[in-house]
Structures are given as C-alpha cells and as structure tokens.
Amino acid sequence: MQLEELYQTIILEHYKEPHNFGEIKNPDIEERGYNESCGDDVKVFVKLINENKIDSINFIGKGCAISQASTSMLTDVLKGKSIEEAIDFIENFKSMMKGEKDFISENDFEELSAMKGVLQFPVRVKCATLAWNTLKNGLIKYQNKQ
Amino acid sequence: MLNIEKIKSDFPILKRKVNGEKPLIYLDSAATTQKPLQVIDAISNYYKNSNANVHRGVYSIGHESTEMYENARKKVAKFINAKSENSIVFTRNATESINLIAKTYAKKFLKANDEILVSQMEHHSNLIPWQIIAEESGAKLKFIPLIENGILDLTQLEKLISQKTKIISLVHVSNTLGTINPIEKIISLAHSFNAKILIDASQSVPHMEIDVEKLDCDFLVFSGHKMLAPTGIGVLYGKENLLEELPPFLSGGEMISEVHLETANYRQTPWKFEAGTPNVSGTIALSTAIDYLLSLGMGNIHKHEIELTQYAIYELNKIPEIKIFGPTENRGNVVSFNFENIHPHDISTILDNDGICIRAGHNCTQPIIRWLNVSAVARVSFYIYNTKEDIDIFISSLKKVKKIFYAT
Ligand SMILES: Cc1ncc(COP(=O)(O)O)c(C=O)c1O
Numbered sequence: 001m002q003l004e005e006l007y008q009t010i011i012l013e014h015y016k017e018p019h020n021f022g023e024i025k026n027p028d029i030e031e032r033g034y035n036e037s038c039g040d041d042v043k044v045f046v047k048l049i050n051e052n053k054i055d056s057i058n059f060i061g062k063g064c065a066i067s068q069a070s071t072s073m074l075t076d077v078l079k080g081k082s083i084e085e086a087i088d089f090i091e092n093f094k095s096m097m098k099g100e101k102d103f104i105s106e107n108d109f110e111e112l113s114a115m116k117g118v119l120q121f122p123v124r125v126k127c128a129t130l131a132w133n134t135l136k137n138g139l140i141k142y143q144n145k146q
Numbered sequence: 147m148l149n150i151e152k153i154k155s156d157f158p159i160l161k162r163k164v165n166g167e168k169p170l171i172y173l174d175s176a177a178t179t180q181k182p183l184q185v186i187d188a189i190s191n192y193y194k195n196s197n198a199n200v201h202r203g204v205y206s207i208g209h210e211s212t213e214m215y216e217n218a219r220k221k222v223a224k225f226i227n228a229k230s231e232n233s234i235v236f237t238r239n240a241t242e243s244i245n246l247i248a249k250t251y252a253k254k255f256l257k258a259n260d261e262i263l264v265s266q267m268e269h270h271s272n273l274i275p276w277q278i279i280a281e282e283s284g285a286k287l288k289f290i291p292l293i294e295n296g297i298l299d300l301t302q303l304e305k306l307i308s309q310k311t312k313i314i315s316l317v318h319v320s321n322t323l324g325t326i327n328p329i330e331k332i333i334s335l336a337h338s339f340n341a342k343i344l345i346d347a348s349q350s351v352p353h354m355e356i357d358v359e360k361l362d363c364d365f366l367v368f369s370g371h372k373m374l375a376p377t378g379i380g381v382l383y384g385k386e387n388l389l390e391e392l393p394p395f396l397s398g399g400e401m402i403s404e405v406h407l408e409t410a411n412y413r414q415t416p417w418k419f420e421a422g423t424p425n426v427s428g429t430i431a432l433s434t435a436i437d438y439l440l441s442l443g444m445g446n447i448h449k450h451e452i453e454l455t456q457y458a459i460y461e462l463n464k465i466p467e468i469k470i471f472g473p474t475e476n477r478g479n480v481v482s483f484n485f486e487n488i489h490p491h492d493i494s495t496i497l498d499n500d501g502i503c504i505r506a507g508h509n510c511t512q513p514i515i516r517w518l519n520v521s522a523v524a525r526v527s528f529y530i531y532n533t534k535e536d537i538d539i540f541i542s543s544l545k546k547v548k549k550i551f552y553a554t
Contacts, residue, residue, distance in 0.1 A: 007550050039508045039522045062521035064489035
C-alpha cells in the first residue's frame with residue numbers, strides 16, 4: 001500500500017483549505033450525511049438556478065483528509081451542472097470508487113483522479129464517498145418534491 | 147515481572163506480518179484482545195474430544211461436556227471472588243449481560259417516576275438499554291456529569307441520587323478516557339439509598355483483581371473476548387438472592403424444570419437465564435483464559451500495564467501537537483489522544499501502513515466525544531503482550547504522520 005498515493009499533495013491542499021466551506025442562507029437543498037462507523041458528519045447546501053441548474057454547493061462538517069478533500073472537490077466539480085447531470089456524475093464517481101469503472105483523469109475528473117489512491121485502502125472508500133451519497137440523496141429528494 | 151517474550155510467543159497472530167513485512171503491533175486490546183495458543187487449543191480440543199450438548203445427554207461425553215461447562219462457571223466465580231457459582235450467568239457479552247438486567251429488573255421493579263442513574267462516560271452498551279427501559283417503564287434516566295479531565299462529578303452525584311433512584315449502572319474503567327471510577331464509594335452510596343448498582347467491568351476484569359464480595363456490587367458484567375477468550379462468551383455476576391427474584395430473560399429449553407402445554411416452572415439461578423444451547427466451547431476457553439491470566443498474576447498484569455501507559459503518555463507528551471485526553475492519574479490502560487489538525491482516521495491509516503493497529507473514532511462513547519468537543523479520537527490500549535518497543539515503534543510512526551501532513 002502506498003501512502004504517497006493516498007495523501008497526495010492535491011488532497012492535502014483541499015483538506016487544509018477546503019473550497020466552499022461554510023453554511024449558506026436559504027439553500028434550495030440541504031442534506032446531512034453521517035457515517036455511523038466513524039462519526040464523520042457532513043452537511044451539504046445547494047443553490048439552484050431555475051430549479052435545476054446548480055449555482056453553488058457549500059458544505060460544513062468534520063472528517064478525515066480523504067472525506068474533506070473529496071467533499072471540497074465535489075463542490076467545485078458539480079457547479080454548473082443540472083440535477084440530472086450531477087446525479088449521473090455522482091454515479092460515475094461512485095463506480096470508480098468501487099473499482100467497477102476505470103478512473104478517468106481528463107476534464108472534470110482531473111483533480112478527482114487523485115482519489116484513485118483510496119482504492120488501495122478499502123476501509124477508506126466510505127470516507128471518499130460520504131458527501132457524494134449525501135448530495136445524491138438531497139438531489140433525489142428535491143426531484144421527488146417537484 | 148512478566149516475561150513478555152515468553153508471553154508473546156504464546157500468541158500465534160503476533161508472529162504474522164502485515165502490509166509487506168511489517169510485524170504486527172497490536173494496540174487495540176480494549177476493543178478485543180488477541181488469543182494465546184492455550185485458548186485456541188482449548189476450543190479445538192473440546193470439539194475434538196468432548197463435544198456434546200450440556201445438561202442433556204446421560205452418556206459419558208455429555209456428562210464430560212456438562213462438567214467442563216459447570217467447572218468453567220466455578221472458575222469464573224473464583225476469579226472474581228463470588229461466594230457461589232450460582233451467581234455466574236453466561237451470556238454472549240457484556241452488552242447482553244446489561245440487557246439482561248435492564249429487561250428483567252425493569253420489568254419487575256421499575257415504575258413510572260423511578261430513576262435510573264448512569265454516567266456521561268458510559269459505553270453505548272450501558273446507555274441504550276437504559277434509554278429503552280426508561281421509555282418502556284416511564285422511569286427517568288439521569289446522568290452523572292463529567293468534570294476536569296474526565297472524572298465523575300461526585301458532588302453532582304450526591305445531589306442526583308435520592309430515594310427515587312432504583313438502579314445505578316456505571317462503568318468501572320472508561321474505554322475512552324481511561325478513568326478508573328471510585329466504584330467502592332459509589333456502591334456504598336447507592337446502597338445507602340436502597341438503590342441497586344450494576345458495574346460495567348468490561349475494561350477492568352481483564353486487567354486487575356476484582357473482588358465482588360469486597361465491592362458488594364449487586365451486578366457486574368464483562369466480556370470474555372477482552373480477556374484472551376473468544377468472542378461470544380460474556381458474564382453476568384449477580385447476588386444470588388437478587389437473581390432469584392428476577393423473571394427470566396430469554397426463554398425456551400435449558401431454563402425450565404417442568405413444562406406443561408400451558409405453563410412451566412423455571413430452573414433456579416443461573417440456569418433460569420441460560421435459554422437454549424449455550425456457547426460451551428467459548429465458556430471452556432474462557433476458563434482456560436482465566437488460568438492463563440492467573441498464571442501471570444493479575445497484580446503483575448496491572449503493574450505492567452501501568453508502566454506501559456505511563457511510558458506512552460510520557461512519549462506522547464513530547465510531541466507538541468498531541469493532546470491527551472483523560473485524567474492524569476489513577477487511570478487504566480487506554481490512552482486517547484488527538485493530533486492537531488489531523489483526523490484520527492488518517493493517523494490510523496498511516497500507522498496501519500507500519501503494521502500498527504490503533505482505534506480511531508468515537509469508541510462507542512459518542513457522549514464522551516461530544517463532551518470533549520472533538521469529532522473523534524485516536525486510542526491506544528495495551529495488554530500483556532505489549533512492550534515499550536511497541537510504543538517506540540508507534541511513536542516513530544506518529545512522527546511520520548506529522549511529516550506527511552505538515553510537510554506541505
Ligand atoms: C466499557 C465497555 N463496556 C461495554 C463494552 C461492550 O462489550 P461487548 O461489545 O463485548 O458487549 C465495551 C467494549 O467495547 C466496553 O469497553
């Protein structure tokens with residue numbers, strides 16, 4: 001197992017200075033995720049344009065470097081996508097984190113591909129996917145409400 | 147003095163390598179301990195030579211297996227100095243033992259507006275059963291708060307306890323803070339209010355001499371797997387006359403004497419509480435584990451662990467970014483800590499890469515974690531097979547954590 005592949009500079013940078021950290025007022029979507037086995041706790045907030053396009057995503061919560069970095073990257077990469085596109089993207093990322101799909105390292109996935117190192121640490125995959133699952137729940141709930 | 151090299155050689159798992167060629171450094175004995183060959187052999191010998199259901203067969207191996215099972219009960223009784231082996235009920239684990247008392251005691255004695263007292267430092271196992279029973283019976287659940295570095299607020303306890311208090315359920319040694327609670331004092335306080343008291347001795351029975359007669363506690367629980375025995379075998383000690391008063395817990399075969407279609411009589415304590423075929427091999431292995439511990443001497447074990455704990459605290463204190471939780475003195479063999487700006491999971495992963503097993507998370511004590519105002523802690527805990535060298539390796543690996551996280 002390679003620690004350097006897990007704790008890549010890009011991951012540590014996101015951990016130390018997470019993007020879009022902090023609550024936002026009157027979000028269209030607010031969802032909390034909790035990993036009961038380790039206590040990681042995340043809350044994501046989404047603002048939409050025209051009830052569909054993601055204007056911004058923010059988050060608060062505490063967690064390990066992997067979960068914080070992964071959440072921080074999420075808030076960057078899903079901005080500007082429609083709800084359907086975002087759900088699709090989340091599914092794609094989750095498949096990669098399960099090892100069902102190869103990691104892509106182009107375009108939107110460029111930074112995220114740093115998460116590939118997590119695959120070698122199966123107990124940590126949950127850390128990397130917590131916010132993604134949480135956001136997906138939030139998006140689906142929103143869709144169902146519409 | 148313990149001969150650690152000799153002890154280590156009894157534990158096959160400590161010979162294995164992990165993550166390449168790293169020797170296994172096991173610092174999570176508070177979660178579960180490793181098992182010596184003697185215990186592993188006891189299980190295998192039982193199945194090879196004596197396997198038969200207990201309290202049933204009149205043939206010779208049935209008799210033999212029953213003898214072994216009941217002798218284990220005597221062994222446990224003697225180990226904690228219970229007056230009679232009838233005070234020893236075998237369960238699956240400490241959690242089940244607590245549930246047994248919560249469900250049977252509550253059913254029989256608790257009424258609306260009675261009070262149950264637990265502390266803010268309980269393992270979830272000694273909290274959730276009482277939450278449920280409080281809800282079912284209408285009794286109130288109250289909490290002894292923590293002060294300073296994680297000791298019980300005894301002044302508050304004296305205000306909380308009253309004639310309404312029917313049962314106190316309290317951890318002896320905290321699995322997160324390491325605090326050793328002054329249970330002697332609290333037991334006599336409970337009795338002065340005619341309250342019963344249960345002691346969760348999961349983290350003390352494996353590590354120090356426990357004398358239930360001297361303590362005079364009403365109930366005491368622990369798990370075999372935290373004291374060299376396999377998983378799936380636990381103990382409930384109860385004063386015999388109290389156990390006799392309680393209704394059965396689970397019901398079915400084994401716990402009955404005379405059965406008619408509509409009614410049945412129950413057997414006496416402890417069998418009344420042991421419905422169905424018990425964990426016979428586990429019970430016998432627990433007996434072997436006790437022999438193993440006694441051959442080392444509980445006093446020696448305790449002394450060894452205090453030495454290791456003090457050494458670990460001393461070494462951890464040299465790293466300025468580390469904060470240690472729990473009291474500074476009078477503490478058991480667990481040390482919880484945090485590394486500034488580094489999450490315990492990341493510490494654990496990096497240490498694991500060096501073959502070191504530590505606990506990271508809430509340790510099944512979320513109320514303590516909340517009280518500490520952190521999101522999780524890292525924890526090391528020691529047992530008879532650990533050495534100062536293990537701690538040295540642990541500390542040097544911690545320095546690696548620092549390098550990875552603070553370098554960029
Ligand atoms: C203080 C304490 N109480 C209860 C338990 C529960 O033990 P078990 O899971 O074996 O029932 C533990 C184990 O982690 C513990 O440390």
